Amino acid sequence: MSTEQVVSPVLVEVQDLRVWFPAGRGSSTKTGGSIKAVDGITFTVQRGETLGLVGESGCGKTTTARAVLKLLDPTEGRILFDGVDLSTVSRRELRLMRRRMQPVFQDPFSSLNPKRTVARIIAEPLVIHRQGTASERRERVGELLDTVGLPPDAAGRYPHAFSGGQRQRIAIARAMALRPDLIIADEPVSALDVSIRAQILNLLSDLQQEFHLTYLVIAHDLALVRQVTDRVAVMYLGKIVELRPTEDLYRRPLHPYTVALLSSAPIPDTEAEATRRRIVLEGDVPSPADPPTGCRFNTRCWLRRKLGDPEICTTQAPPLAQVQDHGASGVVACHFPEAVEDSPERRETLVALTGSRVSSPDQELPD
Amino acid sequence: MTAGRLRRLEEAVAPTRFATTMESLRPRTFLEFYGVGVIVVMVTAIAAAPLIAPDPFAQDLPSALAGSSADHWLGTDNLGRDLWSRILYGGRVSVVIGVFVLLTAGAVGVLYGAVSGYAGGMVDAVMMRIVDIFLSFPSIMLALLISAALGPTIRNVIIAIAAAWWPVYARLIRGQVIVVKEREFVTASRALGAGPMRNLLWTVLPNSFGVMKTIFVLDIGYAILAGSTLGFLGLGVSAPTPEWGYMIREALQYPTHWWFILSPGLALLLFVSAINFAGGIVTRSVHEDPGR
Numbered sequence: 013m014s015t016e017q018v019v020s021p022v023l024v025e026v027q028d029l030r031v032w033f034p035a036g037r038g039s040s041t042k043t044g045g046s047i048k049a050v051d052g053i054t055f056t057v058q059r060g061e062t063l064g065l066v067g068e069s070g071c072g073k074t075t076t077a078r079a080v081l082k083l084l085d086p087t088e089g090r091i092l093f094d095g096v097d098l099s100t101v102s103r104r105e106l107r108l109m110r111r112r113m114q115p116v117f118q119d120p121f122s123s124l125n126p127k128r129t130v131a132r133i134i135a136e137p138l139v140i141h142r143q144g145t146a147s148e149r150r151e152r153v154g155e156l157l158d159t160v161g162l163p164p165d166a167a168g169r170y171p172h173a174f175s176g177g178q179r180q181r182i183a184i185a186r187a188m189a190l191r192p193d194l195i196i197a198d199e200p201v202s203a204l205d206v207s208i209r210a211q212i213l214n215l216l217s218d219l220q221q222e223f224h225l226t227y228l229v230i231a232h233d234l235a236l237v238r239q240v241t242d243r244v245a246v247m248y249l250g251k252i253v254e255l256r257p258t259e260d261l262y263r264r265p266l267h268p269y270t271v272a273l274l275s276s277a278p279i280p281d282t283e284a285e286a287t288r289r290r291i292v293l294e295g296d297v298p299s300p301a302d303p304p305t306g307c308r309f310n311t312r313c314w315l316r317r318k319l320g321d322p323e324i325c326t327t328q329a330p331p332l333a334q335v336q337d338h339g340a341s342g343v344v345a346c347h348f349p350e351a352v353e354d355s356p357e358r359r360e361t362l363v364a365l366t367g368s369r370v371s372s373p374d375q376e377l378p379d
Numbered sequence: 380m381t382a383g384r385l386r387r388l389e390e391a392v393a394p395t396r397f398a399t400t401m402e403s404l405r406p407r408t409f410l411e412f413y414g415v416g417v418i419v420v421m422v423t424a425i426a427a428a429p430l431i432a433p434d435p436f437a438q439d440l441p442s443a444l445a446g447s448s449a450d451h452w453l454g455t456d457n458l459g460r461d462l463w464s465r466i467l468y469g470g471r472v473s474v475v476i477g478v479f480v481l482l483t484a485g486a487v488g489v490l491y492g493a494v495s496g497y498a499g500g501m502v503d504a505v506m507m508r509i510v511d512i513f514l515s516f517p518s519i520m521l522a523l524l525i526s527a528a529l530g531p532t533i534r535n536v537i538i539a540i541a542a543a544w545w546p547v548y549a550r551l552i553r554g555q556v557i558v559v560k561e562r563e564f565v566t567a568s569r570a571l572g573a574g575p576m577r578n579l580l581w582t583v584l585p586n587s588f589g590v591m592k593t594i595f596v597l598d599i600g601y602a603i604l605a606g607s608t609l610g611f612l613g614l615g616v617s618a619p620t621p622e623w624g625y626m627i628r629e630a631l632q633y634p635t636h637w638w639f640i641l642s643p644g645l646a647l648l649l650f651v652s653a654i655n656f657a658g659g660i661v662t663r664s665v666h667e668d669p670g671r
Contacts (some may be wrong), residue, residue: 081570110552110572122563137571186571 023194024057024080028091031075035301049075052089052251053159054332062220062227064241064258065139066234066273070297071232071247075196076294080228080362081115082106086187094193110142114187117279118180124171130157130182131167137189156185160215177208191223212284213240234277237308238262243342245272249308250300252332264340264358266349268315293358305329307347315351322347325342403664414656421650425470426552432464435621444636454638457629462642465621469643471648472622476537476606483541485595488548494554495549495588497579505554510546518543519608526609531617540605546599551594555587560615562586600654607647617663623647 030052035045041181044257050072057063063295065073078084080091086177091098093109101109114137115349117123124133134156135324136151144152160181171179180200187195200207200216217240219225238246238258246256247265265271293312298304304311306326316325332343352358356373400640406412423430439459446454453462495506499527513521560583569580581654609615610624618625623643 083566083570107572110570115567115570117567118561119563123567125564125568125582125586136568136573140572142575183567186567 017041019059021058021170021377022056022092023059023094024228025090025092025251026053026055026076026080027090027092027094029076029079029091030087031072031079032086032087034238036330045301048080048303051300052304053245053247053250053252055252055255056246057226057228058241058242059193059226060220060224061242062240064244065228065230065247065248065315066237066244068232068297070300070302072336073251076247076346077115077196077228077230081113081196082109094220096240101182103324107141111137112192113194115189116183116187116195116200119203120137120176120183121171123183124179126171129170130174133171133182134167134185141190143190144189152189153165153185156188159188159219161187169334175208176204177212178210180204180208181215184212184219188219188223194228196224196228196230199232200229201236202231202233206344210232216240231354234274246273248305249297251279251308252343253309253344254342254344255332256335256340256344260340260342262354266335266340266344267309267346268313268352269309271352271355272314275357281282289357307345314357315346315355318349319348385608394583400664402667404660406660407663408659411654411660414653415660417649417653418420418657420473421470421646421653425467425474428464428467428471432467433461435460435464436491436619438501444633444639446638453642454636456626456635456639462639465626466642466646468622468652469621469623469626470483470646472533472616472620473603473606473647475533477603478542479537480540480544480602480606481595481599483537484538484544485591487541487547488545489552491545492549492552493556493579493584496553497560497575497583499557503553505578507550510549513543513546514550516543517595518547519605522609523612526614531615533616533620536606536609536615543605544602548558551591552587555590556583559583559586589665589668592665593658596658596661597638597655600651600658603654604647604651 017026019144029050030048031050032046032048035047053072055063065076067073075084079086080093081092086099093113096105096109098106098109119178128136131150131153134153138144138149138152143149153167154164157164161184162178162181166174166178167183171182174182195216195278197216201212204212213236216227219319220227227240229241241258243256244258244261245252246269247253248269254261254265256266261270262274267276272293275289275291285368291314293314293363295312298308298311306324306328307316310316310325313325316322316379326349330345330347332345335342335344335349346352406415427597437460439455439460439499442451442455443444443457443459444455445451446458448454451461453466456462456465481501491506495503495510498506510554520537521543526536529535529538558580565578565582566580573582606615607622607624607627610622611628612624613625615627623646626643627640627647630636630643633639
């Protein structure tokens with residue numbers, strides 16, 4: 013128990029989290045073969061902020077979210093929720109913790125029990141945690157439907173009667189039922205029609221303001237992440253390679269992987285889209301069962317090749333270090349962040365994302 | 380939004396689902412109508428046996444093995460007992476066996492299979508090997524052995540058949556539970572704080588019954604057949620209780636008196652095939668259920 017009187021600004025603290033899965037039948041993490049889905053990551057989520065977790069499929073972002081929700085047990089490391097270590101809490105305490113953090117899943121077609129009415133789905137957390145009487149719960153369901161913008165007559169229907177966007181509203185209503193502090197949203201809109209996404213995102217941001225929520229949002233859509241997050245952690249192969257305030261990251265990416273990611277994001281300007289240069293990463297993501305030595309990104313790093321294969325990239329894993337830069341903040345795990353900063357690749361990426369075209373390669377870019 | 384209004388809305392909407400289910404359970408094809416019709420007529424007759432048939436135990440030796448007459452509509456058996464009456468009372472035994480075998484085997488199998496599938500790992504492996512042992516016997520052999528050991532009463536016949544059948548349901552439900560437990564709404568429920576019991580009983584199981592429902596209805600017919608098989612082999616319900624299988628066995632000694640063997644045989648055929656045809660409705664209903 014912490015003795016401090018002041019409320020800590022940190023709601024979630026993840027310390028050196030590792031989640032390894034046994035590889036193949038009959039093996040265990042102790043007898044060698046294991047998939048290192050998450051391999052030593054550290055970050056915090058501040059109260060009231062939205063932290064984005066981005067990266068390719070298989071980089072460990074969903075595993076991280078599941079570990080924070082304690083749907084998975086970490087192999088190593090600690091997760092503190094409001095100062096309490098989740099791995100040491102009793103089952104009773106865990107139940108109390110669960111009331112304060114609620115999930116919203118990617119696919120609203122599979123995250124709602126098809127055999128339950130919407131009223132019962134939304135009331136489920138209240139029933140599990142024995143909140144209120146039946147009539148109080150019914151009233152709360154009505155309130156929640158109203159909060160997420162669904163008509164009251166939705167209560168008696170079954171999920172199959174709703175569209176994807178409406179279903180996601182139901183899932184959000186369920187997550188809001190216990191008035192949680194933290195909502196962990198794993199790709200909350202990627203299964204939805206593009207036309208519906210903005211509505212759901214607006215709903216999430218309205219709810220955040222109204223109920224002082226903290227969000228941990230997992231996504232791969234970089235435009236979306238830029239729109240909704242305060243800070244972004246970029247993951248690659250089970251590690252965080254860069255964690256910085258959103259605008260900072262998008263304006264001045266400092267990790268070669270982030271630069272490559274940003275350069276691959278489509279931009280809504282056909283001319284810029286046609287003329288810009290993309291950094292195409294060669295090869296596949298290495299297997300998380302056998303990650304490369306040194307920097308995990310070294311096998312695909314365009315910067316390493318450009319710098320003439322410095323030895324350090326393959327021998328030493330770069331630590332997440334504070335950005336030593338004019339005005340920039342956050343952390344990055346690269347041996348040569350300043351080389352990224354100066355590269356034309358980064359500038360072009362930036363141009364692409366800010367929407368203005370390159371007129372001269374040496375043009376100074378707005379900050 | 381007041382609670383009262385919401386309750387009214389729930390009530391207004393809820394029957395829609397019920398009505399949909401009822402609609403999907405209405406027979407549509409000729410065979411489905413036939414099946415439901417035969418079941419309704421036979422079950423009604425069986426239930427009303429004391430009103431429409433004479434005493435099935437009353438012996439009338441002088442008129443033994445008589446053909447159809449005004450007194451004995453379907454004739455009499457070797458002891459002069461009324462066959463019409465014995466068919467109806469024998470039907471009671473069959474229905475009781477069919478229903479109770481299914482309830483017993485179903486309850487045990489579902490519980491066992493659900494726990495096995497949900498627990499997974501070593502627990503699952505051990506529990507399924509036990510099931511394998513049961514399944515390695517031909518089920519009728521197993522039922523015969525148990526029935527022979529316990530003695531010939533209706534209760535023991537039910538126990539014998541249920542003991543031979545529950546592993547099939549355990550297997551079936553285990554497979555469904557393993558599929559359903561990986562679905563995201565189960566993870567969601569877990570993340571909301573639901574414990575394993577609540578999760579299994581309220582979230583996983585209700586979504587695991589699809590295939591089971593279909594097989595269940597058909598199996599009532601097979602349970603009746605199995606009960607009659609035991610009776611036929613002399614290890615079912617003991618005389619003088621009328622039972623279709625045992626009646627066929629007795630009739631075999633009098634091959635020239637065709638009505639004796641035809642009555643129980645036809646009753647069995649009609650009833651079991653009707654259940655099969657009617658079972659098609661459930662299969663279709665399960666397929667049409669949008670939330671299955």
